[in-house]
Amino acid sequence: MKLSQLFSNLDLTKALQDIVITGLSSDSRYVEKGDLFFALQGEHNHGLDYIDALREKGAVAIFYEGDYDNLPTDIPMFKISNALELMHVSAPIFYRESLKMATLIGITGTEGKTSVAMFTAKALQKFGRYVGMIGTNGIGPLDQLKENTHTTPDFLALYRSIDQIVKAYPAHNEIDIVLEVTSHALDQKRVNGLSFEVSTFLNLARDHLDYHHTVEAYREAKERLFKEYPSKASVLNISDPVGKELFDDLSVKNDRPLFPFGEVECDHVNYLKISKIDLHAQGLCFTLTYHGESYLIESPLFGHFNAYNLVAMVGNLLAMGLPMDKIGRILPEITLVKGRMEALQLPNGAVAVIDYAHKPNALLQALKALKKHIPNGDLYCIFGCGGDRDRGKRPLMAEIAEEYADYVIVTNDNPRTEDENFIADEIFTGFKDPQKNIERILDRKKAIVNTLAKAQAGDIILIAGKGHEDYQIIGQTKHHFSDAEVVSAFIHKG
Numbered sequence: 001m002k003l004s005q006l007f008s009n010l011d012l013t014k015a016l017q018d019i020v021i022t023g024l025s026s027d028s029r030y031v032e033k034g035d036l037f038f039a040l041q042g043e044h045n046h047g048l049d050y051i052d053a054l055r056e057k058g059a060v061a062i063f064y065e066g067d068y069d070n071l072p073t074d075i076p077m078f079k080i081s082n083a084l085e086l087m088h089v090s091a092p093i094f095y096r097e098s099l100k101m102a103t104l105i106g107i108t109g110t111e112g113k114t115s116v117a118m119f120t121a122k123a124l125q126k127f128g129r130y131v132g133m134i135g136t137n138g139i140g141p142l143d144q145l146k147e148n149t150h151t152t153p154d155f156l157a158l159y160r161s162i163d164q165i166v167k168a169y170p171a172h173n174e175i176d177i178v179l180e181v182t183s184h185a186l187d188q189k190r191v192n193g194l195s196f197e198v199s200t201f202l203n204l205a206r207d208h209l210d211y212h213h214t215v216e217a218y219r220e221a222k223e224r225l226f227k228e229y230p231s232k233a234s235v236l237n238i239s240d241p242v243g244k245e246l247f248d249d250l251s252v253k254n255d256r257p258l259f260p261f262g263e264v265e266c267d268h269v270n271y272l273k274i275s276k277i278d279l280h281a282q283g284l285c286f287t288l289t290y291h292g293e294s295y296l297i298e299s300p301l302f303g304h305f306n307a308y309n310l311v312a313m314v315g316n317l318l319a320m321g322l323p324m325d326k327i328g329r330i331l332p333e334i335t336l337v338k339g340r341m342e343a344l345q346l347p348n349g350a351v352a353v354i355d356y357a358h359k360p361n362a363l364l365q366a367l368k369a370l371k372k373h374i375p376n377g378d379l380y381c382i383f384g385c386g387g388d389r390d391r392g393k394r395p396l397m398a399e400i401a402e403e404y405a406d407y408v409i410v411t412n413d414n415p416r417t418e419d420e421n422f423i424a425d426e427i428f429t430g431f432k433d434p435q436k437n438i439e440r441i442l443d444r445k446k447a448i449v450n451t452l453a454k455a456q457a458g459d460i461i462l463i464a465g466k467g468h469e470d471y472q473i474i475g476q477t478k479h480h481f482s483d484a485e486v487v488s489a490f491i492h493k494g
Helices: 048-055 083-096 094-100 113-126 155-167 182-189 217-226 239-252 304-317 323-332 360-372 392-406 422-429 444-454 483-493
Strands: 022-027 035-039 061-065 077-080 101-110 130-135 138-141 173-178 196-201 231-237 258-262 272-280 285-289 293-299 342-345 349-356 381-385 407-410 438-440 461-463 471-474 477-480
Touching: 022 083, 022 155, 035 048, 035 083, 048 061, 061 083, 083 094, 083 155, 094 101, 094 155, 094 173, 094 323, 101 113, 101 155, 101 217, 101 304, 113 130, 113 173, 113 304, 113 323, 130 155, 138 155, 138 407, 155 173, 182 217, 182 461, 196 239, 196 272, 196 304, 217 231, 231 239, 239 258, 258 304, 272 304, 285 304, 293 304, 293 323, 304 323, 304 360, 342 483, 349 360, 349 483, 360 381, 360 461, 381 392, 381 444, 392 407, 392 422, 407 444, 444 461, 444 483
Parallel strands: 022 035, 035 061, 061 077, 101 173, 101 196, 130 173, 196 231, 231 258, 258 272, 349 461, 381 407, 381 461, 407 438
Antiparallel strands: 130 138, 272 285, 285 293, 342 349, 471 477
């Protein structure tokens, strides 16, 4: 597409008008050959500070904002005063053909986004549909996920990702894309211009206060998905107080079909009622009631909350018009998500469970769930807290670990630029009795291996905080590190 076609209202020079662009970008890390690059003024840097990368990667034109010394002369430049507005207007136009073919399922909530997104994507694939994914566990067609640096990419990267997923299925014109929508993405308008087939609310608990500062602001960001963006249907956890209020608000508006779910009483016609959740050594089972019919659901997944995650998935499928009888048949086939309550059997009969729980409520739910899966034995909890993030959650996580685990091992998560001992000291302020069954082993590999060696048959070791991540950030450097690899090596060594 020529720049003159995309920006007919701008007073472009003839040379700029005739430039053909093949993509849009605003982050030098993701520039591709043929891109128009929007060089924005950031808090500490300007997009033009990365001009060498733009040259190397083949940007063909640059729209820049602000005053910048020593403008490059080898790439056509055009000064703009409304960069974000131009981006928000131009992306839906530039990528309109792909957007027409993309059916978007947007999922938000403090806990469970990744699990519900993966469950939904896997289930859609089992129905023979063509599926893509944009979230914590990767980006791209479901069977070809690539690493994703942000759960929800920046605005232009998100549009490009949708475009690339659609183009990965060239022979098809209906592609389902399951998208995790974070509070940051909603606050920063990264999903502007998108319409959703289904929008899903899971829950809300304390998180990201280093960014939002208050729980109220965090909540308002989450609710924008339902109040500011077009959606044909919504799926809502009404056992969560925020989900219930959101359901009540949307019921009054009556502008879309609603699929509430939970364990509370509700007389809505599409209510998905969860009852009789039973956690056992092989997984969980529960009863799901919908339209007067009850279904006994057996699943190999661990944790009370996974019953909710599975039912959220069911709601998504129903909202897309898929039949309940067929959904019920595939439910037992929906299994583990990498790094989300991922259970690994040790040779001696103990179980290591790797989970991404790095927030107080997530750790609480993981520990409470695993405790119920232990008929006899002890529950170990290995956790740390990330550096340069919400410090208020550190003692809270210590309180939770001490209350629900029999043994607690405090270790490193991603310390980043904070001192690892300072982070651990702040965690320890939350323990009532730090001398009782609580250790500090900041070397994460050592903490895991030592604990695995102590565990006996019937014990469960929760390794919390990093989940699917295969790195550890120390200072400003990423070092390769995988909890799963450490456990796997221990198992095979034994």
